[in-house]
Amino acid sequence: MEKDEFVIEVEHLTKRFGNFTAVDDITFDVRRGEIFGFLGANGAGKTTAMRMLTGLSFPTSGTGHVAGFDIRTQSELIKKHIGYMSQKFALYGDLTVNDNMELFAGIYGVPRNEVKTRIDMLLDRLSLSAEKNSPVKDLPQGWKQKIAFSVAIIHKPEIVFLDEPTGGVDPAARRQFWELIYEAVDEGITAFVTTHYMDEAEYCNRISMMVDGRIDALDSPASLKEKYGASSIAEVFDILARGAERSE
Amino acid sequence: MGAFGYLMIKEAKQFFGNPFMPMVLILLPLLLMLVVPLAANMEVRDVRVTVVDRDRSVLSAELTDRIFESGYFVPASYEDTYDAAMDELGRGNTDIIVEIPEGMERTVGRGGNAEIFIAANAVNSTKGSIGGGYLSSIVTSFSEGISGAGNSLPLKVVPQFKYNPHIEYKLFMVPALMIVVIVLVGGFFPTLSIVTEKEKGTIEQINVSPVRKRDFIFSKVVFYGILGIFAFTISFLIAHFVYGLASNGGLLEIYVSAMIFLVFMAGFGLIISNYSDTLLQSVFMMFFFVLVFMLMSGIFTPVSSMETWSQYVTYCLPTRYFVNILRAVCLKGSSFADLQFDFIMLSVFAAVINAVAVITYRKQS
Numbered sequence: 001m002e003k004d005e006f007v008i009e010v011e012h013l014t015k016r017f018g019n020f021t022a023v024d025d026i027t028f029d030v031r032r033g034e035i036f037g038f039l040g041a042n043g044a045g046k047t048t049a050m051r052m053l054t055g056l057s058f059p060t061s062g063t064g065h066v067a068g069f070d071i072r073t074q075s076e077l078i079k080k081h082i083g084y085m086s087q088k089f090a091l092y093g094d095l096t097v098n099d100n101m102e103l104f105a106g107i108y109g110v111p112r113n114e115v116k117t118r119i120d121m122l123l124d125r126l127s128l129s130a131e132k133n134s135p136v137k138d139l140p141q142g143w144k145q146k147i148a149f150s151v152a153i154i155h156k157p158e159i160v161f162l163d164e165p166t167g168g169v170d171p172a173a174r175r176q177f178w179e180l181i182y183e184a185v186d187e188g189i190t191a192f193v194t195t196h197y198m199d200e201a202e203y204c205n206r207i208s209m210m211v212d213g214r215i216d217a218l219d220s221p222a223s224l225k226e227k228y229g230a231s232s233i234a235e236v237f238d239i240l241a242r243g244a245e246r247s248e
Numbered sequence: 249m250g251a252f253g254y255l256m257i258k259e260a261k262q263f264f265g266n267p268f269m270p271m272v273l274i275l276l277p278l279l280l281m282l283v284v285p286l287a288a289n290m291e292v293r294d295v296r297v298t299v300v301d302r303d304r305s306v307l308s309a310e311l312t313d314r315i316f317e318s319g320y321f322v323p324a325s326y327e328d329t330y331d332a333a334m335d336e337l338g339r340g341n342t343d344i345i346v347e348i349p350e351g352m353e354r355t356v357g358r359g360g361n362a363e364i365f366i367a368a369n370a371v372n373s374t375k376g377s378i379g380g381g382y383l384s385s386i387v388t389s390f391s392e393g394i395s396g397a398g399n400s401l402p403l404k405v406v407p408q409f410k411y412n413p414h415i416e417y418k419l420f421m422v423p424a425l426m427i428v429v430i431v432l433v434g435g436f437f438p439t440l441s442i443v444t445e446k447e448k449g450t451i452e453q454i455n456v457s458p459v460r461k462r463d464f465i466f467s468k469v470v471f472y473g474i475l476g477i478f479a480f481t482i483s484f485l486i487a488h489f490v491y492g493l494a495s496n497g498g499l500l501e502i503y504v505s506a507m508i509f510l511v512f513m514a515g516f517g518l519i520i521s522n523y524s525d526t527l528l529q530s531v532f533m534m535f536f537f538v539l540v541f542m543l544m545s546g547i548f549t550p551v552s553s554m555e556t557w558s559q560y561v562t563y564c565l566p567t568r569y570f571v572n573i574l575r576a577v578c579l580k581g582s583s584f585a586d587l588q589f590d591f592i593m594l595s596v597f598a599a600v601i602n603a604v605a606v607i608t609y610r611k612q613s
Contacts, residue, residue, distance in 0.1 A: 055456065080458040084457075089449070090448070091453070095265070099261055102254070107458070108457060
């Protein structure tokens with residue numbers, strides 16, 4: 001069966017909390033195998049939009065398909081085909097690295113005889129094989145995030161959603177983290193990344209810029225810079241964000 | 249092995265990986281069952297009794313002897329008139345007055361009924377009322393002694409401790425404490441564990457995975473249910489071997505009711521965790537309801553001595569049925585057939601509360 005070109009298709013997606021419209025009528029799509037950057041200031045609605053795509057939150061209106069499944073009616077099917085790494089570190093701190101990996105491999109249905117080799121391969125890639133039996137809570141933040149990413153792709157999902165994956169770590173660690181994302185994309189995983197670090201946007205194939213719940217721009221980083229006559233994505237963002245009403 | 253199996257392994261690793269929790273699981277029933285009954289004991293001894301013997305017969309002397317032989321009472325004084333005894337009571341020299349009516353022996357001899365009058369000083373309500381209760385049951389057994397089994401009793405008092413022949417308050421307390429063990433292990437443990445996952449954000453990682461919500465919930469209910477049965481077993485063994493309860497058998501009745509109640513508590517805890525975002529919030533909510541469950545259902549105080557309206561309230565509390573079952577089985581040796589109503593009601597509570605728990609748990613907001 002021919003795989004669709006788009007792994008995420010969203011039309012007029014809206015989420016309201018009372019009178020507050022967190023996500024305001026957004027339409028976009030994500031191509032298979034790309035790194036899609038979902039940019040915006042804090043409070044622009046990135047996380048809310050991502051929560052709707054990952055089946056954690058129910059849209060107020062609009063439609064969306066992720067991995068070919070409807071986000072309204074088939075959220076449980078979507079969950080089998082995606083990986084998710086939350087901005088809040090969400091592995092079990094009191095369990096070891098290996099226990100966490102075994103748990104998530106198990107609940108995503110990774111065949112039992114493959115679990116061990118996959119864990120060893122992932123840890124080897126992170127150069128963290130020595131920490132296999134350390135409790136996760138004892139590890140430094142940068143390592144935890146790498147492990148959380150490995151857990152998110154342990155079942156080889158079609159799409160991995162990364163919600164501000166590099167928050168609170170130093171530039172070198174962020175650089176290393178993006179190398180992990182590239183490696184995952186090389187294996188055929190589509191990456192959907194939210195961030196408010198504008199320099200990271202340059203690593204993406206395409207980016208969208210969210211302001212006040214709307215997507216104000218969507219294109220490749222190079223085209224966006226050209227269109228707005230800016231030298232960096234940060235400048236593009238400044239131009240767009242000038243009109244923003246919401247701030248922290 | 250499905251997701252459920254992996255989640256159970258995870259719960260076990262988390263629980264036993266923590267050096268503190270397994271210790272709590274063992275010490276909690278041990279201390280609760282061994283120490284609390286000694287301290288939280290409403291038994292009274294050395295109650296001072298004034299006897300107003302207006303009959304002055306052989307029978308009245310026997311009755312008086314019987315009262316003081318029991319060990320619970322000491323003679324304060326012997327008065328000729330009730331008024332003189334009341335003066336003693338008023339001065340605080342005595343706790344209870346027993347008045348034996350004139351002509352008791354003759355009345356009883358003719359086959360009639362005589363009324364023994366008991367007046368208790370209720371300033372110290374425990375001493376007065378419990379002492380009064382003890383006295384009543386002594387008079388009753390004395391009365392049975394003179395009439396012979398099966399005949400109507402010639403001396404009238406209301407018996408209160410019919411199935412606790414040694415009149416020990418401990419036997420009343422121990423089944424209540426067994427319930428407390430289940431409430432704490434089966435109710436608090438899973439609730440705190442779920443709310444901790446909410447606080448740490450790990451529940452989101454689960455919610456975004458294909459784990460079915462019933463697998464996640466059942467992994468908590470089943471795991472902490474097993475721990476609950478373990479802790480309950482410790483407390484049951486203590487109840488049996490230390491306090492001599494359930495000597496008439498009834499193991500099956502006790503365990504079936506304990507399991508139904510565990511399922512109720514787990515479901516109840518889940519509802520609390522569905523509606524709380526922080527540990528603090530869930531602990532306060534749990535405490536509020538648990539106190540109501542314990543203090544208003546007749547676990548620690550007899551339902552019959554409650555206000556009428558609150559007696560009706562007890563029908564809305566599952567602990568009422570569970571404690572009924574435990575007491576009836578432990579003290580009377582009752583079986584399923586005698587306790588159908590209680591078992592049905594307990595099961596209804598467990599089923600309804602768990603249905604609500606599953607409905608109110610949402611993976612998607």
